[in-house]
Amino acid sequence: MNDSVDAPEAAIPPGEPLWSHSFDTALGRCGVVWSERGIVASLLPDASPARLARRHPTAQLVTGLPPEIARAVDGIRALLAGEVRDLSDIQLDERGIPEFRRQVHALTRAIPPGQTRTYGEIAAALGQPGAARAVGRAEGDNPFPPIVPCHRVMGVGGEPTGFSAPGGVETKRRMLLIEARAAGQLAGDQQPLF
Numbered sequence: 001m002n003d004s005v006d007a008p009e010a011a012i013p014p015g016e017p018l019w020s021h022s023f024d025t026a027l028g029r030c031g032v033v034w035s036e037r038g039i040v041a042s043l044l045p046d047a048s049p050a051r052l053a054r055r056h057p058t059a060q061l062v063t064g065l066p067p068e069i070a071r072a073v074d075g076i077r078a079l080l081a082g083e084v085r086d087l088s089d090i091q092l093d094e095r096g097i098p099e100f101r102r103q104v105h106a107l108t109r110a111i112p113p114g115q116t117r118t119y120g121e122i123a124a125a126l127g128q129p130g131a132a133r134a135v136g137r138a139e140g141d142n143p144f145p146p147i148v149p150c151h152r153v154m155g156v157g158g159e160p161t162g163f164s165a166p167g168g169v170e171t172k173r174r175m176l177l178i179e180a181r182a183a184g185q186l187a188g189d190q191q192p193l194f
Contacts (some may be wrong), residue, residue: 021073026082032076086113
């Protein structure tokens with residue numbers, strides 16, 4: 001099954017309030033956008049206020065954060081600074097995202113820092129071993145990096161393939177190296193997850 005045939009849950013209604021916040025990290029300025037239900041998007045560097053406004057024009061830019069968003073920002077900062085952090089408790093607002101992509105997100109969030117999986121391994125864990133390309137598309141369209149750590153998903157043989165964040169594959173490698181050092185592992189170590 002691929003995500004193009006999945007019927008997505010209703011999208012966030014126009015006019016529903018959204019907020020955004022831009023913040024510094026060890027890799028540069030990142031950002032988050034949220035609704036009353038959770039994080040709608042997170043952006044890796046360069047997430048200047050202007051870029052946030054272009055990507056999410058209805059979101060109100062704020063400096064004061066609700067406690068759950070402040071915890072998410074702190075977790076992202078810590079992860080990108082080289083601390084082993086599990087961001088799986090951050091509440092996401094996945095309205096409008098097809099079920100297949102939501103399942104990919106859930107499995108991707110289960111990959112511990114410092115470890116990687118392949119697109120094929122994620123597809124097999126979904127019970128769809130022929131869906132590696134669909135998994136790749138879902139990871140490429142991930143609106144929640146690094147909360148959904150798509151940088152931990154690799155091509156065949158552990159090759160770091162495409163990455164849509166600024167800096168592309170080099171940013172992906174850098175994030176993996178930061179996490180591997182924090183976890184006391186070599187980047188790309190494979191350990192059983194599924």
